Ligand code: ADP
């Protein structure tokens with residue numbers, strides 16, 4: 023059956039070689055197939071099954087049709103020469119039950135690392151369900167389910183040297199033991215132990231069954247905290263084990279696993295021990311020897327054994343290092359492959375001449391900063407080559423990224439090609455359009471609000487090439503939009519877009535040059551992991567004459583004073599933003615609370631001032647209307663939700679008052695702050711927070727203390743981790759269990775190792791590297807394009 027099924031899929035694949043014959047691609051299908059095949063074929067066929075699975079895995083990474091065609095032909099050949107399948111009845115009747123379940127059950131012969139945990143002794147469907155809650159489905163998952171921490175019971179002490187409060191282990195003989203009833207109706211099991219240096223009493227509550235196990239004369243090991251009762255040292259409900267067997271729960275660094283309801287700590291530890299003992303030896307190392315030796319890494323087997331049941335702290339550290347290195351190495355190989363694939367298909371080189379470049383920069387109302395010039399030079403150099411550009415442009419809020427992008431777009435149009443700038447909101451699109459229209463001839467605007475005749479004209483212009491450049495929102499990636507020749511795709515505030523949306527814009531052209539811009543600076547460590555396949559230009563200098571924004575933390579009780587400050591600024595002719603607290607549940611509720619805040623302020627606090635309201639549930643034209651009147655100075659105060667975070671430019675605004683500041687991320691607060699201080703006036707950012715959590719205080723104080731976006735980004739990443747830092751929209755980041763995205767040193771080491779290795783075998787075609795290729799695919803499973 024597995025043969026027929028796979029043959030069918032391969033024949034389908036042979037029509038186009040696009041890796042579309044099965045959902046998610048052949049690499050992804052490999053696991054499913056090999057599971058089925060292992061059941062269907064005789065145990066001796068295991069190697070053959072593995073070989074087929076490996077080839078399926080490698081298939082998705084092959085870059086050209088020729089290689090894929092060859093791979094399919096070979097695979098079909100392998101299927102023809104398939105080993106025998108199991109007899110029907112052998113499959114139907116489960117293996118005869120083994121009377122006493124001792125030693126590896128005979129079924130193990132045909133199970134592999136990707137078999138379900140139910141093949142393990144003592145794991146039934148109920149336990150399997152519970153393990154699944156921990157993300158453990160297969161034996162391999164089990165080995166990669168690492169302890170959360172360790173209890174250090176490695177300190178062995180004689181009884182006469184015990185000290186109150188310490189975590190220790192003692193080995194002693196049971197002198198006396200017995201169960202008593204307590205007054206409350208429970209039971210108390212007491213044992214007196216001696217090791218020749220002294221006596222100590224141990225008590226366990228409500229575990230009467232211990233009487234059968236901890237018997238007089240036995241040697242036992244006790245690990246736990248030393249307690250005191252009536253002036254004498256004792257232990258209460260410590261961990262214990264008989265000395266007869268290998269110690270698992272005591273007298274060592276004891277692994278503490280994540281647990282869910284119904285999984286006992288001791289049970290899981292024992293299961294883990296058996297699994298690790300048996301399977302770690304059967305897990306081939308996917309890291310190439312050369313890489314392992316150069317980086318001085320433990321082999322995989324030792325690393326897995328030691329991370330679960332460490333001999334001591336030093337070797338535990340080595341094990342963690344090896345496994346963390348692994349994750350980053352595989353991640354980096356994935357990034358390098360992505361880059362390699364992009365580069366292997368030519369793009370269109372643009373004949374940008376220096377005269378056009380000079381003309382453009384001279385037409386700007388300001389002189390570019392040195393950092394802007396450098397970024398622009400790097401971009402121009404990319405545009406001139408036939409390798410499509412893949413560049414990340416990053417810099418602090420207000421550092422002038424847009425001006426650089428606009429230059430690249432203008433040059434593209436001047437060279438006779440098309441450019442598109444995609445931004446996350448209509449307001450921003452309109453603002454960019456208004457600014458760039460002076461600098462880029464034939465600029466179009468395409469958002470959800472552009473409809474009817476206007477829309478028809480833009481679409482026609484883009485497809486016949488008469489519109490050279492366009493600024494727009496998601497509307498740009500809709501199906502009906504066609505470019506004559508999209509050659510430069512720019513994505514602003516890229517973290518606001520999902521992976522597929524970014525890919526969709528690229529696909530509007532034929533391998534266009536790609537420039538992505540971030541809203542906030544990105545710490546170097548994250549840049550190397552998440553954008554490691556992109557070239558990076560950093561604008562690390564602000565345009566001249568910017569005054570730093572004065573930032574102050576404010577308690578809710580001081581709000582009145584803040585309001586009078588707001589009023590005094592308005593009296594001076596300035597304008598003010600007031601940001602409403604973030605409401606996570608829904609945009610609807612958030613909008614509602616913004617409306618209420620707006621009403622309250624207008625009615626009770628600023629009845630004589632001109633207030634405006636901006637939130638995500640308003641229609642495009644409404645938002646535009648409000649924003650435009652605020653920009654023209656027709657409104658004094660703009661009450662808004664986080665929608666203003668993104669890029670709006672009103673130089674006359676001098677106060678940014680943020681309510682519920684503790685709910686926002688540091689990078690986001692910095693973005694808000696970047697909305698003021700854009701003109702000649704002194705500007706202020708007031709952060710209102712009623713949160714008493716020390717953590718929140720620390721975060722807000724960081725914003726108060728520095729205006730440096732790079733520094734804040736680093737802090738934000740350290741405090742909240744990459745998921746929060748990047749926001750939920752940044753899908754497609756593979757799961758790192760051990761490696762930290764703030765560990766720059768390790769990341770650089772893994773990156774360098776990956777780079778050197780990659781040069782030797784970019785296609786991962788060498789049979790020696792097949793395991794690695796497989797691992798890379800598994801690791802990046804389900805991820806489409808990253809950018
Ligand atoms: P970013 O997108 O990096 O946050 P913008 O490109 O929106 O920043 O630029 C912020 C403001 O600074 C804009 O008003 C822009 O016109 C202005 N600006 C950009 N570059 C310069 C420069 N070199 N000198 C003076 N002003 C500049």
Ligand code: MG
Nearest residue numbers: 423424514669
């Ligand atoms: Mg911007």
